[in-house]
Amino acid sequence: MFDFFFNLPIFVQALIKGLAVIMVIFPIAGACSLAERKVAAWIQDRPGPNRAVVPWIAWIPFLGKFLQRLGVFHVMADGGKMLFKEDSLPGHVNKFYFIAAPILAMIPALTTVTVVPFGAYITGNTVVPLALAPLDIGILSVFAIGSLGVYSLILAGWASNSKYPFLGSVRASAQLISYELSMTLSVIPVFLWVNAPGREATLGFARVVEFQSQPGFWGGAWFGFLMPVSAFIFLVALFAETNRQPFDTVESESDLVGSFHTEYGAFKWGLFFVAEYSHMIVGSAVFILLFFGGWNPLPWVPLSDVAVWLHLVDQPVILGILSIAIFLGKVLGMIFFFMWVRWTVPRFRYDQVMKLGWQKLLPLAVINLLFYAVVIAFLQK
Amino acid sequence: MFNLFALLVVFGAIGVVVSKNVVHGAMSLLVSLLGVTGLFVLLDAYLLAFVLLLVYAGAVVALFLFIVMLLDTHGDQRPGVKHLPLIASVITGALVVVGAASFIMHARLPEPILANVPVVGDSLKHYAYQLFTTYLLPVQVIGFLLLIAMIGVIVLSRKHEEAAS
Numbered sequence: 001m002f003d004f005f006f007n008l009p010i011f012v013q014a015l016i017k018g019l020a021v022i023m024v025i026f027p028i029a030g031a032c033s034l035a036e037r038k039v040a041a042w043i044q045d046r047p048g049p050n051r052a053v054v055p056w057i058a059w060i061p062f063l064g065k066f067l068q069r070l071g072v073f074h075v076m077a078d079g080g081k082m083l084f085k086e087d088s089l090p091g092h093v094n095k096f097y098f099i100a101a102p103i104l105a106m107i108p109a110l111t112t113v114t115v116v117p118f119g120a121y122i123t124g125n126t127v128v129p130l131a132l133a134p135l136d137i138g139i140l141s142v143f144a145i146g147s148l149g150v151y152s153l154i155l156a157g158w159a160s161n162s163k164y165p166f167l168g169s170v171r172a173s174a175q176l177i178s179y180e181l182s183m184t185l186s187v188i189p190v191f192l193w194v195n196a197p198g199r200e201a202t203l204g205f206a207r208v209v210e211f212q213s214q215p216g217f218w219g220g221a222w223f224g225f226l227m228p229v230s231a232f233i234f235l236v237a238l239f240a241e242t243n244r245q246p247f248d249t250v251e252s253e254s255d256l257v258g259s260f261h262t263e264y265g266a267f268k269w270g271l272f273f274v275a276e277y278s279h280m281i282v283g284s285a286v287f288i289l290l291f292f293g294g295w296n297p298l299p300w301v302p303l304s305d306v307a308v309w310l311h312l313v314d315q316p317v318i319l320g321i322l323s324i325a326i327f328l329g330k331v332l333g334m335i336f337f338f339m340w341v342r343w344t345v346p347r348f349r350y351d352q353v354m355k356l357g358w359q360k361l362l363p364l365a366v367i368n369l370l371f372y373a374v375v376i377a378f379l380q381k
Numbered sequence: 382m383f384n385l386f387a388l389l390v391v392f393g394a395i396g397v398v399v400s401k402n403v404v405h406g407a408m409s410l411l412v413s414l415l416g417v418t419g420l421f422v423l424l425d426a427y428l429l430a431f432v433l434l435l436v437y438a439g440a441v442v443a444l445f446l447f448i449v450m451l452l453d454t455h456g457d458q459r460p461g462v463k464h465l466p467l468i469a470s471v472i473t474g475a476l477v478v479v480g481a482a483s484f485i486m487h488a489r490l491p492e493p494i495l496a497n498v499p500v501v502g503d504s505l506k507h508y509a510y511q512l513f514t515t516y517l518l519p520v521q522v523i524g525f526l527l528l529i530a531m532i533g534v535i536v537l538s539r540k541h542e543e544a545a546s
Binding site for chain 1: 404408411427428431432434435438439440443444446447450451505506509
């Protein structure tokens with residue numbers, strides 16, 4: 001089976017790999033919408049979606065009831081509704097950009113996935129990361145492509161040609177650009193640290209994870225513990241970049257109806273929705289790679305140790321799946337954290353968002369960078 | 382692939398100049414920049430490509446759109462082109478075309494030997510090293526230029542506010 005795969009033309013191989021990753025991301029993004037409702041219900045102490053059920057599954061004695069309570073059929077019902085609903089095109093919109101905006105929302109969200117490594121296997125003594133395109137400048141490309149996501153919001157709001165979407169898109173462009181600065185500054189200490197003198201310089205993620213799986217107390221510590229301020233700034237900026245509460249002034253239903261997607265319905269709206277969750281998944285993955293050890297199960301417990309304990313060193317496939325499972329588990333944990341924060345911290349006002357970004361987070365990020373630059377210069381002399 | 386990206390660059394650039402709607406113009410600029418990014422990727426200059434994407438496509442054009450939206454909400458039509466600028470730009474364009482044509486036809490450039498070309502863009506370390514040694518002065522000068530521009534903007538907008546109040 002493996003020979004067959006590796007004998008395929010390289011283009012077909014790449015296509016299959018890409019489709020495989022998208023086929024994981026897309027259902028997770030869909031399942032997140034259910035998880036969102038269930039977590040919200042759980043936090044607010046109510047049952048959440050628990051009614052929809054397909055009749056012949058309801059006949060299964062125990063499982064049917066369980067699936068109904070879990071609300072899995074609500075996702076399918078939602079998906080079906082979005083597909084079959086009338087895809088209305090309001091008369092007052094700019095048609096080209098109105099249709100282009102949801103597509104533009106999906107492209108960056110799915111493109112950033114390509115450079116994010118999601119697992120690893122071991123051959124000999126080296127840990128080989130699994131990624132679609134292990135670029136040398138991984139983090140830069142994530143930021144670069146991720147920053148294109150703002151166009152979908154701007155264009156959606158502008159093309160809708162009505163007041164609330166327009167206000168939302170102006171907010172979106174200001175907010176995303178403001179927090180990109182702090183986000184970029186907050187990861188520089190990590191890469192200063194991993195690009196120790198005498199090594200080939202890289203901005204890729206694999207090296208960052210490699211550094212977090214070294215033996216010893218300092219080597220095995222995740223960067224989240226070594227650089228808590230960086231991790232915190234990155235996390236706050238991530239919430240702002242993905243337009244999640246408490247930073248969802250862009251979308252805020254209470255004062256802007258639905259902001260940039262007010263005029264959208266059916267599948268075009270669904271694309272925005274999936275794009276938001278894809279951004280969350282990729283953002284969480286980057287956060288975990290940089291600050292929480294990537295595919296290492298626990299701090300001070302690297303994947304290679306686990307492989308030795310479980311006698312999996314010679315079995316790259318099983319180990320690869322295990323590492324992907326660990327990584328995905330962490331990502332899902334992060335997404336739960338996103339939802340948890342949503343029901344804990346109330347939404348900021350727009351001026352508070354700007355004040356926090358420019359007057360608090362940005363100076364903090366600069367000071368943090370200077371501090372770590374000095375410390376790292378001393379430590380790695 | 383080169384032809385595709387080159388077409389994107391050229392048509393994007395033409396779109397910026399020709400389009401009457403300001404938002405169309407900004408989006409054409411974005412397409413053009415994406416084409417340039419593609420060209421850089423073809424040249425294996427990934428760093429340059431993604432920095433271009435990050436800075437220009439990701440931030441500068443987004444700011445353009447932001448400003449456009451703040452100024453006129455509907456991306457109003459530009460005023461028609463006046464005669465004198467039209468004539469001037471046609472002449473300039475013709476001169477550029479003539480210059481480029483004569484350059485292509487008559488230029489005698491030394492054939493670069495690939496082995497002797499200094500490799501700068503292939504690794505981050507080389508790139509950073511060159512940036513902070515050979516090209517330090519240009520980088521500093523550009524930095525100061527940008528600083529001056531920023532201070533200028535602050536001064537101008539402050540005065541405007543005082544006059545208004």
